[in-house]
Every structure is written in structure tokens, then in C-alpha cells.
Amino acid sequence: MNYFKTILIAVVYISISISVIHAQVHNKSWESITEKEEGPWFASKEAIAIAENVLLYQRDIGGWPKNIQMQKPLSEKENQELLAAKKSTKGCTTDNRATYQEMIFLSKMYRQVSDERYKNAFLKGLDYILEAQYDSGGWPQFYPLKKGYYTYITYNDDSMYNILRVLEEIKNKTDYFSIQPSEETVERVKVAFEKGIDCILKTQYKQNGVLTSWCAQHDENTLLPAKARAYELPSLSGKESAKIVLLLMSIENPSEEIITAVNSAVAWFEKVKITGLREDRFYNEKGKIIDKKMIPDPDAKPIWARFMELDDNTPFFCDRDGIKKATLAEIGAERRNGYAWYTNEPKEVLKKYPKWKKKYGIKPVETKTLKKKLKNEFNIVVTKDGSGDYTSIQEAINNTKSFPYQRVTIFVKNGIYYEKIKIPEWNTNISLIGESKENTIITYNDYFGKMNLGRNSTFYTYTLLVEANDFYATNLTIQNTSGEVGQAVALSVFSDRVVVENCNILGNQDTLYTSGDGNRHYFKNCYIEGTTDFIFGKATVLFENCTIHSKKNSYITAASTPKGAKYGFVFKNCKLTANEDVTKVYLGRPWRIYAKTVFINCEMGNHIKSDGWHNWSKPEAEKTAFYAEYKCFGEGFKPKERVSWSHQLKNRKAKKYTIENILGSKTVDIDYKWYANFK
Structure with a gap:
């Protein structure tokens, strides 16, 4: 009698316990369930039922969607919908602990219940993680890649940290996970982990040459x-x-x-x-x-x-x-x-x-950073790793002689220089020379709304500002990465006698600002891209052998040439290209009514509108602006369809558009061909 009484009490106790556990689990979040201490509960019917949901939610690619309460019972309709969605990759992510949590749960299940489906699902999740890793070592928020900021390397909400903790346990062959992959997979995990750590080290942000911390997201290309x-x-x-x-x-x-x-x-x-x-x-x-x-x-x-x-x-x-x-x-x-x-x-x-x-x-x-004694104050080296004279371009500029009689060369080795750089009026005769235009990158991300300095905020958004005369730049990428958020300048030039050669100038609206009454600038063999008015200003500028790339249906130039100036923007032997979906681009519109812009011997893609030019709703500009072309070619060159107030130059007038006439100095104390002196 006592024996049966004992059994009855035990059964009642177990029933009550299971009921209590069920209530506790039902009211808890999925995250708290996955964090439960390993033990017998993971062999319970309730846990097994939840595991069925976990298996059902996993996509064939191996990942899981986020923000799913896996413990919630599913209807027959929901079951069928999830089965039908197996082949879909939509929503697969490691964000908000997705995939990571499900793998943790399956491992705890497998330690109690040797169901091979748990093991296979865990290993498929691991394959998903390994497949999603970038060559740079980071992981995106969603994989397959989802357009937008989701492609960025994601530290936000500890996404990449959680991934690397999984890989660390597996590569170290600890018993944290009940499921052990093959040796071949472990080797893949080791490589992935090392790449991930390398990515972390490379993305640690340097502030004025000093390592600090990390951002929640880092660009997958520039880091x-x-x-x-x-x-x-x-x-x-x-x-x-x-x-x-x-x-x-x-x-x-x-x-x-x-x-x-x-x-x-x-x-x-x-x-x-x-x-x-x-x-x-x-x-x-x-x-x-x-x-x-x-x-x-x-x-x-x-x-x-x-x-x-x-x-x-x-x-x-x-x-x-x-x-x-x-x-x-x-x-x-x-x-x-x-x-x-x-x-x-x-x-x-x-x-x-x-x-x-x-x-x-x-x-x-x-x-503390010790000030280095320069070996040669006229030949300065900037490197990211500290092996040069400076780790910051701005620091190098700040320590150059003012108004030097001799040219100062600042050689910038390959690296990504996240800096907002200003070359003041007194730092004349500077040559800023990159190791390669593809890999020597100066970048920043200010834009109009971010500056919030009133109606003239555009002029404060520059990545690189040149106020000093006789400046030369080559082998650089200068970019504003703020995106399509309005006016955001990559390069601003406010000085005279400036040469920019073999550089990438990248941005969206208002990429390149060339300004100053009587100032002359020479851009040679450059790639310049943008959306609206991405080349603008009032300087006299010669663009020679450049690629001018439109990223959006809009306007290439917005000249504000001063009244009486002989030349404004002159494009010679340039190539006008565009994104595939771009089909309606104007050559220019007048920021000020005396704008001057001329295209000579340029190849124009079919994205250029047949009428070519726009008056910016300023009818008076049709009489005062000077817009012209000469011997251009390509699908976008349609001289007979251009607006009536633009010009097709005659040979006699076109001959005047020489580099000597456009850029030549008119003062006796400056070499007439100053633009050839910087090399």
C-alpha cells in the first residue's frame, strides 16, 4: 500500500512540476529558454515540441529568421506555411541572436535526446555562418545579402560577437556544444575565426592616431x-x-x-x-x-x-x-x-x-604620442601603421612649414584615412601623393543636414578642403560616404593653381566644388562621380581625359562663372558614363546666370538628354550663360536637338580652348605654364 502511495505521490509531483515548468516556459522569452541550464528539461515532451518548431523554422540554407518566439504552438496552417518557406532565404540572419540561439538550443537538446535531426540542423546552421562571412572577415546582418545597411559588418547587438563565440568553442574543441563537427569543418572554423579577429583588429577606430573602440556597423569594403x-x-x-x-x-x-x-x-x-x-x-x-x-x-x-x-x-x-x-x-x-x-x-x-x-x-x-623629429621636412611620409612620420594626413599638414619656398611632398601610403582634412591658405606648395588611387583613400561623411549650420551648410561638408595655392594631388581616392542625403562635398578647392591628377573623387550631390574668382584648377585623368550638380562652382577649370560618371537622372554641372570670365568649366577628351538605370542627365544648368561650360571631343553616353542643357527656371540665363560643345561623339551627342540657346563651336573658336589660354598665368612673377611644374 505504501509503495503505491509513494508512486502516486511521485506521479502527482511530476505532473505538477511539468505543469509549472510549462507555465514558466510559456511565459518566458525564446532567449531565456535557450539560456536555460542544461539538464533533464531538454528531454521533456515540451522541449521536444519546441525543437520541432525550431527545425521547422530553419531554412534550407541553414539560417533562421529573427524575433521568433519558437516556444509558441503552431497551427496546422502555420506548419504548412513554414514547410513551403523552407527553400526561401528571405529573412535569414544572425541579427538579434537569430541562428545563434537556435544552435545553442539544438545542442542542449542533442545532449539529452540523440535525434540526428538536431545534429544535422546544428551543422547546417554552422555551414550557414561560414558561408556568410566576407573575405574581410566580417559578417553582414543578413545573408544572403539584403540591400541597405544590412550588408555592413555588424557588431550591433553583439551579432558578430555571438558568431565568433560559437566558432571559438568549436575550434577549441570544448564540450560547450554537444555536437562536434568533422575535422575538415573544424579547420574551416579555425580559418573563419582568425579572419574574424583580424577584421576586429582592422576595424578598431583610430582617433588622431590613437586606437579607441568600434562602431556598431562598419562598411564591408572600406571597414x-x-x-x-x-x-x-x-x-x-x-x-x-x-x-x-x-x-x-x-x-x-x-x-x-x-x-x-x-x-x-x-x-x-x-x-x-x-x-x-x-x-x-x-x-x-x-x-x-x-x-x-x-x-x-x-x-x-x-x-x-x-x-x-x-x-x-x-x-x-x-x-x-x-x-x-x-x-x-x-x-x-x-x-x-x-x-x-x-x-x-x-x-x-x-x-x-x-x-x-x-x-x-x-x-x-x-x-601619449611623442613628436617625431622629421628626417626631411620637405618629404613627409604618412602611414596607418606608424612606420612613417605621421599616422594622420591632417597632422602632417599641420606640421609643415607655412609659405615654404620649396615644395613640400607628403607621401601617403595605402590605407583608409577617415579624416576631415583642411589645407589652410598658409600651407602653400604642398604635393599630396598617394601610394595608389585604389588603396589610398581619404573619406568622411558630413552632409548638409548633419552640419545644421544654416542655409550655407553645404560648404562645411567637405572631406578635403584646399585653401592653399599651388596644391598638387595624385593617386588618391577622395570620397564623401554620407550617401543620398542631400548636399555632401568630397573635395572643395578655394585656391589658385591647383592640379589634381589620377584621382577618384566620389560622392553624390555636390561631389566637387571648385571656387574662387580667377582661380584656376586642372583635373587630369580623374574619375568623378555623383548625382546632382556634382561638379559646381565659379573657378576656371580644365577637365582633361576624365571620366564623368552620373549615378542618377539629374545634372552634371552647376557652374557659377563670374561675369566677364573668359572660361568656366572646360571638359576635353572626357568620357561621360552612367549607371545602367540612368537615362536622363543634363550636361549642366546655371547656378549663376553667367555660367560657362564647354565640352570638347568628349564621348557622351546615351544617358545624356537630347536637349542637353537646362536653364534652372532662369529664362534670363539663356541670354547670359554660355553652354557649348565641339566635335563630341557617342549616343548622347545630338547637336541638332540641343536647346536653341546653346552653341556648337566653330573651328576658329574651338582653337582658343588650349590649356595655355584656359589656365595660363597673366602675371610676370608666376610661370606661364604653372600646371606643369608640380611633378
Whole structure:
């Protein structure tokens, strides 16, 4: 009797336990279920039922969609829909812990229940991760690639960190996962992990030559900080950087590069931590956050801003309009309350750092930079790795002689230089020479709305600004990467006697600004691209043997030539190209009514509109502007269909368009052929 009573009590107890567990699991998030401690529950009927959902949601490619509560029961209709979607790759991602969580769950299941389907699904997920990796070592947010910011290397919400933790456990052959891949796959994992770490080291941001932290997203090609959603601007991240550093600290016998990266990041965390401030949250009766306020509190524990300026670490906050604000209180309630703007995650880094440092006998990185004594002040070398005279182009310019009698050559070795560069009026006679135009890249991402300096904000958006006379540049890519967000200048030239040769000048609207009364500029063998008015200004400019590429149906030039100037923009032997979907491009329109623009011996693609020129709704400009062509060719050259107020030059007049006439000096103290003196 006692025996049966014992059994009955046990059965009742188990039933009650299962019921309680079911209630607990049903009310929990999928993330919390995957984080449950391994044990008998993963052999329960409830767990097995959830596992069926996990298998069903996995696509044939191996990945899973995000934000799915896998524990929720499925209807027969939902089952059929998921089976039909198996071959689809839409939505497969590693964002928001997707794929990572499902693999964790399947591993815990397989340790309790030897169902080969769990193992196969886990390994398929691993193959998906390996397949999705870029050659640069990073991972996109979605794979197959989804257009937009989703292609960027994604540290946001610890996406890449989670991937690398999976790979680390597998390559180290720990027992963290119950499923062990083949030796061949383990070797692939080792390679992928090393590439991932290398990517992390290469994307650590240098601020004035000093390593700091990481952005939430980095461009998959340039590796530079990149913009995601409107309120997620390029910035240094106090949140995502923490897990990256913890990952680097987990690597046994770290290399010198890893040690330097960790030391530098820790120094940065210490530098930018916020003290004396706490975040208070206010909830409604349903437990939803309805407000957040930052309250001064001398006893508050350190916190870090999620977004900080790339050049000076200043915290900032954004609403969906993408405009930076100085405080959390300045943005609307929806974004203020629905996003994590502060974090305390770096505290774990600072807690573990002393033990890590002691383990490897590591000395903190020396953050002070010693001024180098130049070997030759007229031949300066800039390198990213510190082997030259400077690591920053701006730093090199700042330390050159003012108004030198001798030409100063600044040689810039291959690398991506995320800098907003200004060559002041007193730094004359500078030659900025890149190692190669493909791999020596000067880039920045300011734009009109971001500058927010009033109606003239365009002129502050430059990546490179030249105010000094007698400037020469070659073998460089100069770009503004802000995208199609309005006016955003890559290169601004406000000086006289400037030569730019064999360079890429990249942007969208207002890519190249060439200005100044009487200033003369010479662009030779360059590639210049943009969308609207991407070559504009009032300087006299000769473009020779250049490729002029339109990325959008719009206008190539917007000259503002001063009244009385003999020449404005002159294009000789150039090639006009466009994106495949571009079919309606004007050669130019007058920013000011005396605009002058001439195309000579240029090949024009079929994207050029037959009427050629536009008056910008300024009828008076049809009498004052001078727009002309001479012996051009290609599908876009249709002289008989051009607007009546444009010109086709006669031979006699075309002969006047020589380099000597266009650019030649009229003063006795300057060489007449100044444009040939810089090499």
C-alpha cells in the first residue's frame, strides 16, 4: 500500500512540476529558454515540441529568421506555411541572436535526446555562418545579402560577437556544444575565426592616431564606421565595443596586436566613462516604459553612452530625423524610451582587465604620442601603421612649414584615412601623393543636414578642403560616404593653381566644388562621380581625359562663372558614363546666370538628354550663360536637338580652348605654364 502511495505521490509531483515548468516556459522569452541550464528539461515532451518548431523554422540554407518566439504552438496552417518557406532565404540572419540561439538550443537538446535531426540542423546552421562571412572577415546582418545597411559588418547587438563565440568553442574543441563537427569543418572554423579577429583588429577606430573602440556597423569594403538606421549614425560605441573586448581577452596567448587592441580599448573606456549621472525609468500600469530621465547623482555607478562622436568622444542622441542632439531629453519620447542610449556593459571589461593583464604580464599601452623629429621636412611620409612620420594626413599638414619656398611632398601610403582634412591658405606648395588611387583613400561623411549650420551648410561638408595655392594631388581616392542625403562635398578647392591628377573623387550631390574668382584648377585623368550638380562652382577649370560618371537622372554641372570670365568649366577628351538605370542627365544648368561650360571631343553616353542643357527656371540665363560643345561623339551627342540657346563651336573658336589660354598665368612673377611644374 505504501509503495503505491509513494508512486502516486511521485506521479502527482511530476505532473505538477511539468505543469509549472510549462507555465514558466510559456511565459518566458525564446532567449531565456535557450539560456536555460542544461539538464533533464531538454528531454521533456515540451522541449521536444519546441525543437520541432525550431527545425521547422530553419531554412534550407541553414539560417533562421529573427524575433521568433519558437516556444509558441503552431497551427496546422502555420506548419504548412513554414514547410513551403523552407527553400526561401528571405529573412535569414544572425541579427538579434537569430541562428545563434537556435544552435545553442539544438545542442542542449542533442545532449539529452540523440535525434540526428538536431545534429544535422546544428551543422547546417554552422555551414550557414561560414558561408556568410566576407573575405574581410566580417559578417553582414543578413545573408544572403539584403540591400541597405544590412550588408555592413555588424557588431550591433553583439551579432558578430555571438558568431565568433560559437566558432571559438568549436575550434577549441570544448564540450560547450554537444555536437562536434568533422575535422575538415573544424579547420574551416579555425580559418573563419582568425579572419574574424583580424577584421576586429582592422576595424578598431583610430582617433588622431590613437586606437579607441568600434562602431556598431562598419562598411564591408572600406571597414570604416557606417550609418545604419536614421538614428544610428557612424560613431564610437560604448555598448558593442564591450563584448568585442571581452572576446579578445578570451583568446589564449594573445598576439601583440590583440594586446594593443585590448589595452587601447580599456584606456578609452576609462577616458569616456560617465560618472555622477544615473538613468531613471518611469513605467505605466502595464509595465511599459513611458519616460526616461537622466538625473545627477554623485553616487551613481559609471555608465557609457552608446553613441559617441568619432573625433572627440562627445555623446550624442538622435531621433528618426537623424539630427544629433546633445542630451537624451531633446529627442522624442518614442526613440527616447524605445532604445538603449546608455550602457554599463564596459564595467565587465574593467572588472576582468586586471586579472587578464596580470596573467600575461602586460603593461598598459602608452597613450601619449611623442613628436617625431622629421628626417626631411620637405618629404613627409604618412602611414596607418606608424612606420612613417605621421599616422594622420591632417597632422602632417599641420606640421609643415607655412609659405615654404620649396615644395613640400607628403607621401601617403595605402590605407583608409577617415579624416576631415583642411589645407589652410598658409600651407602653400604642398604635393599630396598617394601610394595608389585604389588603396589610398581619404573619406568622411558630413552632409548638409548633419552640419545644421544654416542655409550655407553645404560648404562645411567637405572631406578635403584646399585653401592653399599651388596644391598638387595624385593617386588618391577622395570620397564623401554620407550617401543620398542631400548636399555632401568630397573635395572643395578655394585656391589658385591647383592640379589634381589620377584621382577618384566620389560622392553624390555636390561631389566637387571648385571656387574662387580667377582661380584656376586642372583635373587630369580623374574619375568623378555623383548625382546632382556634382561638379559646381565659379573657378576656371580644365577637365582633361576624365571620366564623368552620373549615378542618377539629374545634372552634371552647376557652374557659377563670374561675369566677364573668359572660361568656366572646360571638359576635353572626357568620357561621360552612367549607371545602367540612368537615362536622363543634363550636361549642366546655371547656378549663376553667367555660367560657362564647354565640352570638347568628349564621348557622351546615351544617358545624356537630347536637349542637353537646362536653364534652372532662369529664362534670363539663356541670354547670359554660355553652354557649348565641339566635335563630341557617342549616343548622347545630338547637336541638332540641343536647346536653341546653346552653341556648337566653330573651328576658329574651338582653337582658343588650349590649356595655355584656359589656365595660363597673366602675371610676370608666376610661370606661364604653372600646371606643369608640380611633378
